[in-house]
Every structure is written in C-alpha cells, then in structure tokens.
Amino acid sequence: MTLRAVFMIINTVPVCRKNDSCHGIASHRFPTFAETNLILIIMHTSRLLVPVFYIAAISFIFSCNSGPTQNSALDTKRSASDTTYNICFSSVVKKDTVLLNAHISGDSITGSLGYKLYEKDQNNGSIMGKMYGDTLRAMYTFMSEGTESFREVTFIKKDSLLVEGYGPMKEVNGKTIFTEPDKVSFNGIVLQKAACK
Secondary structure, eight states: OOHHHHHHHHTTSOSOOTTOOOOGGGOOOOOOHHHHHHHHHHHHHTTOOOOHHHHHHHHHHHOOTTSSOOOOSOOOOOSTTOOEEEEEEEEEETTEEEEEEEEEETTEEEEEEEEEOTTSOOEEEEEEEEEETTEEEEEEEEEETTEEEEEEEEEEEETTEEEEOBOOEEEETTEEEESOGGGOBOOSOEEEEEOOO
16 A cells, blocks of 8 residues: 555545534644554555654644644553553643643653643644653654644653643754753643543
C-alpha cells in the first residue's frame, strides 16, 4: 500500500465533531486514539517508513481550530499495575482552556495537547516524550497562526494533578528547549485528571 492510499483512508474520517465551528478544508481536528491506531496498523502492514513530518501533517489535518482537542481517548487503566493506558487532564479557568490526552506505554508517552488562552495565540498539537518518575518531559509539535513549531514541555504529576513547568529556554536546530531542565519551576498551569470520553 502506498502513502497516497493511507491519506485516502485518512480523508474518509469525518472532519468535525458535533458543535465544532469548523468550515471546509481549512478546519481540522486531532484523530482519536482509534483512528491513530488504524493509521499505525496500515503503515506497519505496508512496511512504510514515515518521517516525523508526515505524522505532524496528519495531526494538522485533524486538528480543529475551534478550540483545544476534546478528551477523546478512552481511559483504559484498570489497575495500578497497568503499564499501558490512556489518561486525560484538563484545565478550564475563566476564558483559558488546556487539554491533554495521553497514551502511556511503560515510560513512553504520546498524545495531543491544546492551549486556548485568552488574548493569546491558540496552539493545538501533539506530544511525544517520556515519564521520568513523576515528571513528564516531551517535545510539543504544534500549529500556531499557520506555522509549525517545536517546543519542549514538562509537567510534574502530583496526585490527580498535572502542573506545568517553566524555565529559561533556547532555540536549537529549530526547536525551543529548556536551557537547564533540572532547574525548571513547576508553578505553571494546573491540570486536573479528567474522564476520557
């Protein structure tokens, strides 16, 4: 199967959910975990080696500029011993909304992250990283004002909360990363564990 065929299958998925204010080809949303798994199965079966920018393109196709992605994954963690599961967090404070949908497999984490902050640029994108104990470190690939960007993000897990960390950053090879990751202050946006729908 060719890459063209993969994208033909992707394009058969409905573009917007109910109540989304998406319009035409310029509007988009993130794929659900089921859709993502279908894409990965097709690619694996076809033995396609897909570069990172294809994955980013797929995320761009599905992202919806009406707001951060909905909590669309199913929370599959059944016990504390489970090492592969989905988990969702959200923060809704006044006019600010942040949503994180994550798939955790061992210490690896992938998923979607969206920021809709009042009077600031809206960002929707994907994350890929690892858990270091209670600390999540990941690369955030997102679209903002029509431009693809890469920024390192970090969160610390405190019980049912996820707190974003901030610190000095620098740009290296087109990616914005923390200058001193060990000196990040976790005093940013606080997300609460939410039901995955």
